[in-house]
Amino acid sequence: MQIAQVDLRSDLIDLGIGQPGLPLLPADIIRQAADHRMARDGHAYLQYGAEQGDGWFREALATFISRTHGFAPDPERLFVTAGASQALDLIATLFVPAGSVVCVEEPSYHLALNSLRDHRFQLESLPTDDDGLIIDGLEARLAELRPAMLYLIPTFQNPTGATLPAERRERLVEIARRLDLLLVADEVYHPLGTDLAPPASFGRYVNEAPVLTLGSFSKILAPGLRLGWVQGGAGRIRRMVECGLLDSGGGLNPFVSGLVRSVLELDLLEPHLERLTTEFRARIGAMAEVLNRHCPGVTFSLPRGGYFFWGRLPDGLDASALVPRANALGVGFRPGALFSTRNGLTDRFRLSFAPYDTDTLVEGVRRLGRVLDAGRR
Numbered sequence: 001m002q003i004a005q006v007d008l009r010s011d012l013i014d015l016g017i018g019q020p021g022l023p024l025l026p027a028d029i030i031r032q033a034a035d036h037r038m039a040r041d042g043h044a045y046l047q048y049g050a051e052q053g054d055g056w057f058r059e060a061l062a063t064f065i066s067r068t069h070g071f072a073p074d075p076e077r078l079f080v081t082a083g084a085s086q087a088l089d090l091i092a093t094l095f096v097p098a099g100s101v102v103c104v105e106e107p108s109y110h111l112a113l114n115s116l117r118d119h120r121f122q123l124e125s126l127p128t129d130d131d132g133l134i135i136d137g138l139e140a141r142l143a144e145l146r147p148a149m150l151y152l153i154p155t156f157q158n159p160t161g162a163t164l165p166a167e168r169r170e171r172l173v174e175i176a177r178r179l180d181l182l183l184v185a186d187e188v189y190h191p192l193g194t195d196l197a198p199p200a201s202f203g204r205y206v207n208e209a210p211v212l213t214l215g216s217f218s219k220i221l222a223p224g225l226r227l228g229w230v231q232g233g234a235g236r237i238r239r240m241v242e243c244g245l246l247d248s249g250g251g252l253n254p255f256v257s258g259l260v261r262s263v264l265e266l267d268l269l270e271p272h273l274e275r276l277t278t279e280f281r282a283r284i285g286a287m288a289e290v291l292n293r294h295c296p297g298v299t300f301s302l303p304r305g306g307y308f309f310w311g312r313l314p315d316g317l318d319a320s321a322l323v324p325r326a327n328a329l330g331v332g333f334r335p336g337a338l339f340s341t342r343n344g345l346t347d348r349f350r351l352s353f354a355p356y357d358t359d360t361l362v363e364g365v366r367r368l369g370r371v372l373d374a375g376r377r
């Protein structure tokens with residue numbers, strides 16, 4: 001019987017998994033929050049929910065965002081979702097006509113690409129560097145492609161870890177405004193800075209430009225909650241509130257919103273975030289050290305937040321070709337080509353420091369070193 005999406009095999013250290021390991025998932029916090037909420041207004045949260053999401057929860061969420069995302073949002077500009085994936089799917093349904101061109105970063109989060117492919121959009125990728133999306137030349141390219149949406153992960157990107165600097169954000173928003181291009185900024189890693197306080201969320205622009213942001217409790221509390229949010233201008237929020245899905249089913253995930261309302265009101269999330277980032281900082285340091293020692297020739301930049309290392313293999317080695325050998329030697333990773341819309345990035349790979357404790361991560365990277373050794377021979 002399987003409970004989780006990914007069941008860890010005891011003989012495999014899968015550094016490809018972008019999920020928190022079970023010891024990081026705070027069952028105690030959720031139990032405390034559930035007791036608190038059910039003792040108060042449990043019945044109300046068992047009813048169909050308000051379409052936009054519970055107003056008390058949105059107030060608590062706005063307070064949390066104002067402490068962690070660099071600006072204070074209006075709770076009326078927040079819309080509650082069943083996670084960022086579901087939000088992206090709904091946005092694609094409501095705001096992006098079938099057959100549209102949609103632009104993404106190269107590389108981008110592979111599972112978002114899958115979700116956009118479900119809508120049969122034509123995906124076009126845009127070049128990035130160590131600071132994320134490259135803005136020079138972007139406007140001319142967008143004018144040529146005429147996309148209906150640009151999806152980007154501006155902060156601690158999946159898979160690269162890159163964070164778009166403030167000056168690029170300003171220029172991008174200016175371009176989106178000029179071209180009337182919908183920007184969807186997926187910010188699920190924003191509160192997970194280990195060594196960088198990122199620029200303010202794109203949420204600050206929602207009243208002045210065609211911008212929507214995605215947030216989620218998956219990476220900062222627990223993925224099984226399936227709870228997230230969209231921030232947007234009044235018109236787009238209204239369109240989401242009035243959509244057929246909610247007409248029939250009411251607001252998305254009201255019960256869990258009630259629990260997380262208590263997590264926020266009892267001030268349990270920020271200490272948890274502090275624990276996560278402290279733990280991740282230690283894991284990043286340990287992994288970087290073994291990568292340097294056991295994987296000579298591999299290059300990477302040190303993650304400053306988020307969940308991932310993005311590495312480059314030496315001598316143009318093809319990461320996908322190494323997967324079978326890696327599995328045989330008991331280690332997994334995600335090859336770069338998965339994150340490309342053009343089958344590029346073949347010498348890149350993604351490792352996550354979220355799923356295992358430091359000792360296991362270190363052992364995984366040692367095994368990776370053996371895979372590379374064997375690849376060179």
Ligand SMILES: Cc1ncc(COP(=O)(O)O)c(C=O)c1O
Nearest residue numbers: 018083084085109158216218228
């Ligand atoms: C960039 C990005 N967006 C969204 C998600 C999924 O978020 P959710 O669990 O809220 O659907 C992930 C998970 O890996 C992610 O990396």
